[in-house]
Amino acid sequence: MYQFTKCFTGILVAGISGGLATWGYFFWVGAALTVFTSIVAYFTVPGCSDPAIKTMRREVQSEAQNLGQNNGHEQQEDDLVMDWIGSGTLFLCLNFLIVALVASSQAPNGWKTPYVYICFILGISFLLATICVERWIAKCPLIPLSFLCKPQMPALLLSLFLFYGSLSVYLLHASQYMEQSMGASTIQTVAWYAPMAAGGYVISIFGGYVLHLLPGTILLIVAGSAWIIAPLLFAIAPSGANYWEYIFPSMLCATIGIDITFNVCNIYITTSTPYNQQGFAGAVVAFLLHFGGTICLAMAGVVKQKTQSSLGERKSCQAVFWMEVGCAIMATIILVAFVRIGEAKSDFAVEEKLEQNNKLQSETTLEKSLEQSPKLQDG
Amino acid sequence: MILPGLIQGYIIPESSSVWPASMFSLAVASTTLSFGRLIDIYSGRYFYIFGLIWLAIWSLILGFIKNEIMLNLARAFQGIGASAMLPSGLMLMGTIYRPGTRKNMAFSIYGACAPLGFFLGLYHMLFVCTSLLSALQVSSLLVFLEG
Numbered sequence: 001m002y003q004f005t006k007c008f009t010g011i012l013v014a015g016i017s018g019g020l021a022t023w024g025y026f027f028w029v030g031a032a033l034t035v036f037t038s039i040v041a042y043f044t045v046p047g048c049s050d051p052a053i054k055t056m057r058r059e060v061q062s063e064a065q066n067l068g069q070n071n072g073h074e075q076q077e078d079d080l081v082m083d084w085i086g087s088g089t090l091f092l093c094l095n096f097l098i099v100a101l102v103a104s105s106q107a108p109n110g111w112k113t114p115y116v117y118i119c120f121i122l123g124i125s126f127l128l129a130t131i132c133v134e135r136w137i138a139k140c141p142l143i144p145l146s147f148l149c150k151p152q153m154p155a156l157l158l159s160l161f162l163f164y165g166s167l168s169v170y171l172l173h174a175s176q177y178m179e180q181s182m183g184a185s186t187i188q189t190v191a192w193y194a195p196m197a198a199g200g201y202v203i204s205i206f207g208g209y210v211l212h213l214l215p216g217t218i219l220l221i222v223a224g225s226a227w228i229i230a231p232l233l234f235a236i237a238p239s240g241a242n243y244w245e246y247i248f249p250s251m252l253c254a255t256i257g258i259d260i261t262f263n264v265c266n267i268y269i270t271t272s273t274p275y276n277q278q279g280f281a282g283a284v285v286a287f288l289l290h291f292g293g294t295i296c297l298a299m300a301g302v303v304k305q306k307t308q309s310s311l312g313e314r315k316s317c318q319a320v321f322w323m324e325v326g327c328a329i330m331a332t333i334i335l336v337a338f339v340r341i342g343e344a345k346s347d348f349a350v351e352e353k354l355e356q357n358n359k360l361q362s363e364t365t366l367e368k369s370l371e372q373s374p375k376l377q378d379g
Numbered sequence: 380m381i382l383p384g385l386i387q388g389y390i391i392p393e394s395s396s397v398w399p400a401s402m403f404s405l406a407v408a409s410t411t412l413s414f415g416r417l418i419d420i421y422s423g424r425y426f427y428i429f430g431l432i433w434l435a436i437w438s439l440i441l442g443f444i445k446n447e448i449m450l451n452l453a454r455a456f457q458g459i460g461a462s463a464m465l466p467s468g469l470m471l472m473g474t475i476y477r478p479g480t481r482k483n484m485a486f487s488i489y490g491a492c493a494p495l496g497f498f499l500g501l502y503h504m505l506f507v508c509t510s511l512l513s514a515l516q517v518s519s520l521l522v523f524l525e526g
Contacts, residue, residue: 031438042428080420087413094409102401142412172400270473276419282469283415286462290404290411297404301397 023220080276086142096123098294105301127270144280147273152180155338156265157288162331163261165288165296170231170254173300173320177234181314182241195248199255207263214263216341222330223260228325230254235321239314268341296327402451406458407465415466422475423467430464433457 019276100119107113134141148154172290178184178192211219212280233250241247273281307316418426437457444450 028439028442031435031442035432035435040504054466056427080416082413082416082420087416088408090412091409095405098405098408102397106397142416162495168404240472270469273473275474278470278473279466280412280415281473282418282466283411285469286411286465290407290458290462294401294404294408297397297401298438 031327060294081140083133083138083140083142086130086133086138089126089133090142093123093126093130095128095290096120097376098298099123101298102297102301105298105305128187144277147277147280147284148274152341153338155334156268157284159331159334159339160261160265160288161268161292162256162296162327162334163224163292165292166227166231166327166331167254167258167289168293169296169300169320169324169327172249172297173317173324174234176319177314178247178322181239181317182247192247195251195253196255199252199270200259202262203255203259207259211263211267216268217339220335220341221341223257223264224328224335226253226257226260227328228332229320230257231324231328235318235325237318287347296324299323381464386454398447399454403458403461406455407462408458410460411466412464415470418467418470423470426463427467427471430460430462430467433460434464436460 049290096119096313100116100123103119105115107116111117134143135145175189175193178189184192230250230253233246233253237246270278270281271284300323303320303323304316307319310317414426434457437453437460441450441457442455444453
């Protein structure tokens with residue numbers, strides 16, 4: 001209950017400061033909330049020095065050592081070192097590429113503007129450098145090859161990239177559409193987003209009870225169709241569209257799409273990476289969310305700019321939504337064709353599975369040796 | 380949602396309205412994998428709290444900013460805070476919960492905060508709210524462990 005009351009005060013504050021249009025308050029309220037959160041976090045979040053986690057890790061490690069299976073793991077905890085060269089080249093590569101893409105829709109001559117193509121060329125060359133560093137030079141690459149080589153993982157990452165990209169396009173352009181083409185005030189727009197937030201809560205409450213019963217693939221197909229419908233409703237909305245006919249179902253679909261994908265995929269990714277790489281798993285999720293967001297926002301900017309003069313404000317916004325529908329369809333097809341995720345049921349973590357395999361193996365070898373030993377004695 | 384206000388206030392021209400959102404995402408995308416590794420080597424807790432404090436400092440600064448370049452820069456620095464905090468939050472949840480119903484519950488509450496955070500009117504509140512809830516999750520877990 002504590003959480004719910006806090007969220008409602010947050011909504012109120014946002015509505016009031018939006019009405020006053022003093023935008024500085026948005027950030028100050030955010031800052032105050034962040035400070036509060038960090039105080040809460042300081043007292044509640046356990047560190048790695050936390051006894052529970054420490055003993056858990058130690059147990060797993062000692063078990064693995066007892067079984068003599070240290071070499072089975074590619075990277076043990078002690079072996080992890082920072083890959084400074086890789087992170088440097090990756091940083092430069094992403095910066096140049098994204099700046100080039102975003103600037104291409106803003107710059108006076110588009111792609112012909114010198115700084116745009118220079119940034120793009122630099123970005124591509126740093127991308128190649130990153131691949132070389134990660135593949136051959138780095139002792140402990142930033143993106144472990146074992147992660148990328150997992151079956152289904154590349155397809156899952158690609159479809160997530162498209163889903164998260166269409167999410168940020170949806171969020172930005174839906175509010176633009178509602179304010180500019182439907183003439184909603186700021187507070188009204190906030191109110192129109194309400195079903196999204198409420199739906200999110202309903203799904204989060206039921207999600208926990210349902211997730212371990214349904215196979216992930218079916219959930220993802222449901223989410224994919226919701227992802228397609230949400231922008232489609234905006235794309236086909238007539239000029240005097242009724243809120244309840246178009247915007248409301250679209251908001252509901254958006255929240256179904258986001259929540260289900262977020263849950264299923266975050267759980268899948270964190271569960272299928274070992275304990276000592278959980279930070280990497282979290283980073284992959286955050287990376288996909290924001291990388292997809294910037295790339296698709298840049299693409300949406302290009303679409304909007306190219307169509308604005310010929311189609312007008314409202315139609316160009318809808319063209320962006322059509323692009324988003326395309327992204328969502330592509331992502332869903334990739335998911336359906338290549339990715340199979342089972343139920344997120346109570347299962348063993350990656351190390352525990354390995355351990356079990358090892359135990360099974362050692363037991364069978366023991367049995368074999370026991371079977372053989374009487375014969376030896378007889379002989 | 381804050382963008383129209385910024386455009387009306389003549390802080391940014393309409394043509395470059397995409398930059399503030401992009402700078403934030405750009406900063407997260409380009410640094411978060413490095414932070415992920417650092418979190419794996421050191422502790423998730425320190426990076427989580429560091430990210431939060433960093434985010435708070437730059438949010439405070441952002442409220443005072445009156446020109447476009449500074450605004451974009453501050454957004455980028457804000458993004459660095461978020462990029463330290465996001466993977467460490469997920470990492471903490473991933474290590475604490477074993478696969479199963481409780482983990483599903485924790486992650487679905489975390490996921491629900493994405494639309495909710497946007498609903499709060501500001502993109503970066505997403506992270507504030509998620510972190511807040513995940514912190515509360517962890518605290519509830521501690522209570523659960525002790526009880």
